[in-house]
Amino acid sequence: MATTLEPTTPVETPVAPASTPVLRRPTNTKGFWGWITTVDHKRIGVLYGVTAFTFFLFGGIEAMLIRLQLARPNGTFLSADLYNQLFTMHGTTMIFLVVMPISAAFFNYFAPIMIGARDVAFPRLNAFSYWTFLFGALLINSSFFLGGAPNGGWFGYAPNTSITFSPGHNIDFWVFGLQILGIASTVGAVNFIVTILNLRAPGMELFRMPVFVWMTLVASFLLLFAMPIITVALFLLMFDRNFGANFFNPGAGGDPVLWQHLFWLFGHPEVYILILPAMGIVSEILPVFARKPLFGYRVVVFSGIAIGFMGWGVWVHHMFAVGLGPWAVSAFSVATMFIAVPTGVKIFNWLATCWRGSMRLATPALFCLGFIAMFTIGGLSGVTHAVSPHDRQQTDTYYIVAHFHYVLFGGALFGIMAGIYYWWPKIFGYMLNEKLGKWHFWLWLIGFNVTFGPFHLLGLEGMPRRIYTYDKGLGLDFWNLVATIGVFIIAASILVFLYNVAHSYRFRTAAGPDPWDGRTLEWTIPSPVPAYNFAEQPEVHELDDFWHRKYGEDAEGRMVKLAPPVTEGSLNLHATDVHLPSPSYFPMVASFGLPVMAYGMIYHTYAVVAAGALILIGALYAWGLEPSTAPHVEHHEVAATEEPAAISAGEASAEQGATE
Amino acid sequence: MTVQAMEHDVHDTRHEGHPPTNTGVSNEKMAMWAFLGSECLLFGALISTYLLYRGHSVVGPYPKDVYDIPFTSVSSFVLLMSSLTMVLALSAIQRRDERRLRVWLLATALLGSTFIAGQIYEFTSFVHHGLTIHTNLFGSTFFVMTGFHGVHVTLGIVMLLTLWGMSMRGQLPPEKAETVEIAGLYWHFVDIVWIVIFTVVYLIK
Amino acid sequence: MKRRLLPLVVALGLLLGACGRNVQPQNVLDPRAPIARRLDSLWNPVFSIAVVIFVLVEFLVVFVAIRYRRRGDDDQPKQIHGSTKLEFGWTLAPALILAFVGFFTVLNVGKLDAIPKGNDVMRVNVTGHQWWWEFEYPKLGVTTANELHLPIGERVDVRLTSADVIHSFWPPKLAGKLDVIPGRVNHMEIDLRKNVQPGYYWGQCAEYCGLSHANMRLRIVVHSADGWARWQAGQTKAPNLDLAADSSAGSGKDLFRTKGCGGCHTINGYTAGKVGPNLTHFMSRKVFAGAIFPNNAEELKAWLRNPPKQKPMMPDNGMGMPNLNLAENEITDLISFLQTLK
Numbered sequence A: 001m002a003t004t005l006e007p008t009t010p011v012e013t014p015v016a017p018a019s020t021p022v023l024r025r026p027t028n029t030k031g032f033w034g035w036i037t038t039v040d041h042k043r044i045g046v047l048y049g050v051t052a053f054t055f056f057l058f059g060g061i062e063a064m065l066i067r068l069q070l071a072r073p074n075g076t077f078l079s080a081d082l083y084n085q086l087f088t089m090h091g092t093t094m095i096f097l098v099v100m101p102i103s104a105a106f107f108n109y110f111a112p113i114m115i116g117a118r119d120v121a122f123p124r125l126n127a128f129s130y131w132t133f134l135f136g137a138l139l140i141n142s143s144f145f146l147g148g149a150p151n152g153g154w155f156g157y158a159p160n161t162s163i164t165f166s167p168g169h170n171i172d173f174w175v176f177g178l179q180i181l182g183i184a185s186t187v188g189a190v191n192f193i194v195t196i197l198n199l200r201a202p203g204m205e206l207f208r209m210p211v212f213v214w215m216t217l218v219a220s221f222l223l224l225f226a227m228p229i230i231t232v233a234l235f236l237l238m239f240d241r242n243f244g245a246n247f248f249n250p251g252a253g254g255d256p257v258l259w260q261h262l263f264w265l266f267g268h269p270e271v272y273i274l275i276l277p278a279m280g281i282v283s284e285i286l287p288v289f290a291r292k293p294l295f296g297y298r299v300v301v302f303s304g305i306a307i308g309f310m311g312w313g314v315w316v317h318h319m320f321a322v323g324l325g326p327w328a329v330s331a332f333s334v335a336t337m338f339i340a341v342p343t344g345v346k347i348f349n350w351l352a353t354c355w356r357g358s359m360r361l362a363t364p365a366l367f368c369l370g371f372i373a374m375f376t377i378g379g380l381s382g383v384t385h386a387v388s389p390h391d392r393q394q395t396d397t398y399y400i401v402a403h404f405h406y407v408l409f410g411g412a413l414f415g416i417m418a419g420i421y422y423w424w425p426k427i428f429g430y431m432l433n434e435k436l437g438k439w440h441f442w443l444w445l446i447g448f449n450v451t452f453g454p455f456h457l458l459g460l461e462g463m464p465r466r467i468y469t470y471d472k473g474l475g476l477d478f479w480n481l482v483a484t485i486g487v488f489i490i491a492a493s494i495l496v497f498l499y500n501v502a503h504s505y506r507f508r509t510a511a512g513p514d515p516w517d518g519r520t521l522e523w524t525i526p527s528p529v530p531a532y533n534f535a536e537q538p539e540v541h542e543l544d545d546f547w548h549r550k551y552g553e554d555a556e557g558r559m560v561k562l563a564p565p566v567t568e569g570s571l572n573l574h575a576t577d578v579h580l581p582s583p584s585y586f587p588m589v590a591s592f593g594l595p596v597m598a599y600g601m602i603y604h605t606y607a608v609v610a611a612g613a614l615i616l617i618g619a620l621y622a623w624g625l626e627p628s629t630a631p632h633v634e635h636h637e638v639a640a641t642e643e644p645a646a647i648s649a650g651e652a653s654a655e656q657g658a659t660e
Numbered sequence B: 001m002t003v004q005a006m007e008h009d010v011h012d013t014r015h016e017g018h019p020p021t022n023t024g025v026s027n028e029k030m031a032m033w034a035f036l037g038s039e040c041l042l043f044g045a046l047i048s049t050y051l052l053y054r055g056h057s058v059v060g061p062y063p064k065d066v067y068d069i070p071f072t073s074v075s076s077f078v079l080l081m082s083s084l085t086m087v088l089a090l091s092a093i094q095r096r097d098e099r100r101l102r103v104w105l106l107a108t109a110l111l112g113s114t115f116i117a118g119q120i121y122e123f124t125s126f127v128h129h130g131l132t133i134h135t136n137l138f139g140s141t142f143f144v145m146t147g148f149h150g151v152h153v154t155l156g157i158v159m160l161l162t163l164w165g166m167s168m169r170g171q172l173p174p175e176k177a178e179t180v181e182i183a184g185l186y187w188h189f190v191d192i193v194w195i196v197i198f199t200v201v202y203l204i205k
Numbered sequence C: 001m002k003r004r005l006l007p008l009v010v011a012l013g014l015l016l017g018a019c020g021r022n023v024q025p026q027n028v029l030d031p032r033a034p035i036a037r038r039l040d041s042l043w044n045p046v047f048s049i050a051v052v053i054f055v056l057v058e059f060l061v062v063f064v065a066i067r068y069r070r071r072g073d074d075d076q077p078k079q080i081h082g083s084t085k086l087e088f089g090w091t092l093a094p095a096l097i098l099a100f101v102g103f104f105t106v107l108n109v110g111k112l113d114a115i116p117k118g119n120d121v122m123r124v125n126v127t128g129h130q131w132w133w134e135f136e137y138p139k140l141g142v143t144t145a146n147e148l149h150l151p152i153g154e155r156v157d158v159r160l161t162s163a164d165v166i167h168s169f170w171p172p173k174l175a176g177k178l179d180v181i182p183g184r185v186n187h188m189e190i191d192l193r194k195n196v197q198p199g200y201y202w203g204q205c206a207e208y209c210g211l212s213h214a215n216m217r218l219r220i221v222v223h224s225a226d227g228w229a230r231w232q233a234g235q236t237k238a239p240n241l242d243l244a245a246d247s248s249a250g251s252g253k254d255l256f257r258t259k260g261c262g263g264c265h266t267i268n269g270y271t272a273g274k275v276g277p278n279l280t281h282f283m284s285r286k287v288f289a290g291a292i293f294p295n296n297a298e299e300l301k302a303w304l305r306n307p308p309k310q311k312p313m314m315p316d317n318g319m320g321m322p323n324l325n326l327a328e329n330e331i332t333d334l335i336s337f338l339q340t341l342k
Helices: A031-036 A041-070 A080-114 A123-145 A170-198 A211-243 A256-290 A297-313 A326-338 A340-354 A363-386 A388-394 A398-428 A434-460 A477-506 A545-550 A586-602 A606-625 A637-641 A644-656 B002-009 B027-052 B069-094 B098-128 B137-168 B174-203 C002-018 C034-040 C043-067 C084-112 C225-236 C248-258 C297-305 C328-338
Strands: A551-553 A559-561 C121-129 C132-137 C142-145 C147-151 C155-162 C167-169 C178-180 C186-191 C199-204 C217-223
Touching: A041 A080, A041 A123, A041 A398, A041 A477, A080 A123, A080 A170, A080 A211, A080 A256, A080 A398, A123 A170, A123 A586, A170 A211, A170 A586, A170 B027, A211 A256, A211 A297, A211 B027, A211 B137, A256 A297, A256 A340, A256 A363, A256 A398, A256 B027, A297 A326, A297 A340, A326 A340, A326 A363, A326 A388, A326 C084, A340 A363, A340 C043, A340 C084, A363 A388, A363 A398, A363 A434, A363 C043, A363 C084, A388 C034, A388 C084, A398 A434, A434 A477, A545 A551, A586 A606, B027 B137, B027 B174, B069 B098, B069 B174, B098 B137, B098 B174, B137 B174, C034 C084, C034 C186, C043 C084, C121 C147, C121 C167, C121 C178, C132 C147, C142 C147, C142 C225, C147 C225, C155 C167, C155 C178, C178 C186, C217 C225, C248 C328, C297 C328
Parallel strands: C121 C155, C147 C217
Antiparallel strands: A551 A559, C121 C132, C132 C142, C155 C186, C167 C178, C199 C217
């Protein structure tokens, strides 16, 4: 009935597509081609997640090599050149190929479900984002086999990245790879903004949206406005390197500091793009495990929005040593300090959520508490950087490296890990083992602190960043060795996680739709989620709607279990009216044109650029001309393809409700 | 063609009586607004770069050596007029007048092409004056910014011609007036950006 | 809980505060000159505030995890949705603390960023190169490299610019860091008028500047009045180039020109290369090659055999010293010559 309100999933196909019948949409949703042609936001989410996790292992190996080189003074494990490639790629990988896409994986999988939608606004554009991301990532990493990886740092300061000082192709891979990744992010951001603003289920008002959805929205806006700025910076650099322009050439009057302004005007909002989704995840998980609503939902949302706005006004704190004069430095010092206020508010609100709660310390909750504990350290060291006079000592030392690892590892990655443990049963239908999860958490927490804690000391003791070697006379040996030992503890924790995945899969039992006693809509539907998400359009009446279907409050405000509803609407799996967007080849084909163009540009082979452009344009036209559906797919087929076994498992455990 | 592509994913949402989306704005239109928001920052960064580098070139030719203000004013006027014809195209399809729609679409594309031809002529004449992208900072900033804008106009022309072709084949019925409206949003945006660029580059001394 | 955490924090503080300051020549918490002390002045109060908040938050995290642990499935906590009063409180309190910190920060910034001016200010021009430092004393007409010599009792305007990419000049114990940017001149003040001891201070380039960034180090020699007079006298006198033609040093002198050394290095009165360090008084420096090697015959020998092997450089792209493929006897002669440049 209500499906007519669902834009992406029409009940009936009103117009038979008038366009060329030559183009047919694929129908197979299984196997290899099913994944290649998928436009299902959940599958795309899984693709993002798996790809990003693979790059996480890559980036981790890069980090281990870096730490092995620095374990002792005057290390000879790596050459200077390789070290420079590795630290550049470690940063680029962890930011652009790990934290951003893992966040995108969660956006993809859960943002539509949490607002009660059946897909994103533009399913094929969504697939296009993923493939573009993948090809961009592969392009950058292919440089390792094509003469050397980028070696100018993830920040690529001009004029070190100019053709004069970086004559190889290393930097070109970085320039074109990041531009392609920028396209993926911008398209994804547009898609999520439209999805969240337009496709909410009836009753899902903005201030009934889960905080994670809010943070997705804020991060998407940040992406939308930050990505074009780095695109311009990279564009100018591309013209400098490939066509002899003078943008960052001091000899022609160009100013390398312009690069820094453009880069950090992107780069600081980027920090919040990385951390806000994790904050959203923590805001979802803590209430579930504390059995209490999020303390001050609106304040948490508003502080997220405030961070999003203030993130635009602090970029110069990356440049306190540039010599921009007392006015700029003072203004940006103060602005930077005040961005700690909304961040602090979130921390206290999370703690207040746990206060007097009924804390169940399962693995997701542990990672969330770890987030609060570690992110606080990163936040506090951040305030010490904002004291700009002292930052003239701190900047470009390991003290800064410590700070942003406490924010991005202690923050973003802890939040992401919490999300992985929390949502795993929803995505794959079985739980991850709790005992192994706790081993993972404690090794992770200890390894993290053993590695990055000493960085604070090393920085204050005078160890600059981005150095492949240091002198014995600096007295930095001890803590460097400790940090290198720490990285192996982190590696061990990741092995435990991988083992956990395999072990839990082997001994899997159906998790049921609601294993954690959840609060939000994704827990109302079977695990794994059927292709159509909701058999019937959900209707939302409150914040944490699902919780309020299960629990009420007594006179004293204590939670009281309600009698389970007679028919849980969304567990009615005999949906026949659902019509899903058909798979398509063209998002992938169109994305494939981009790296082809990039290789052509890098090697100055313009025929290849033209070929890539033709692939892109041809695929976009085919995309436009292909019919909106595969004609012979009948409406009820969707329901029929569901495996009955999964359904009964889902129904069975649904009745057990909140029990473990 | 992206507009058209978006069209397919959601083309059957516009049933009478049902608000298609929470906001009442269609997905495609909102996506275009969001995209244009992103584009603002893109052009903003390019224009800022131009402004920051104004007068920083260490060798000529300088702007005063190469500008032909009357010529550029005429071509700017042509581009502005194309916004008018774009409005007429939209109004035609909203009045279900498909013949006029095609006339105005074609007229818009033609005016756009005239502007691009003017830009090509201008670039060529600058090169003859000895100004290229690597001559000096002025050359770098000028060519990259206006060239980038020119590419946007060109994509707009392709979009307009695609719409024209669709209409010729009966694939752009009046029910799809919004597709024309969305293409129009893009076209007007590109025009407005040109007004800013024209002011910043040619008029401000 | 508190009892368990406090000693930890105290220990951390002690480590930060005390740990091996004397054996860590770049420790920033051990400022030895007025400017560095000013940079440092807000550290202790801000760090202390941070420690208090750290202890509070970590205590709360552990406290809620233990005190409010779920005892059973019938745990049915009170549903608290928020508290405007509390939230207002924990918005305002940090804002006030930060306003306080911000106020003193701005005061401090204002005192720091003035360009030292006046007749009593000594000027040194510093040029960053990949991967070494050039120091020019305009009043003395002296150019040297990697070791910056300064007299006690002076206020110094260090004017920073770069010949290639961005570097950052960082003598931690004397002043903070300031970027060295091509096309710009930055002014760093080093105040040696009081509260500073003569000595040998360490520093290094702090902005990633390409392949051998790690090898772009820096020494600053702060001289007593006597020491300064001696150094100045040594630097301003012409080198003795009157060497016996048949001596090892004499043939080294010829090799210096024939092998092309002079194309890059200046020796006053002999060659005028501008690419590499000025070697006029080479032996007066304790270190060479970006201050990474002690200046002795052994290290020089290894260096001359193959410089890019000793220190990663890219001579093919014009960055750093190439391997000149010198024979052993040529190396010996060149070193004999260099050792005359006192």
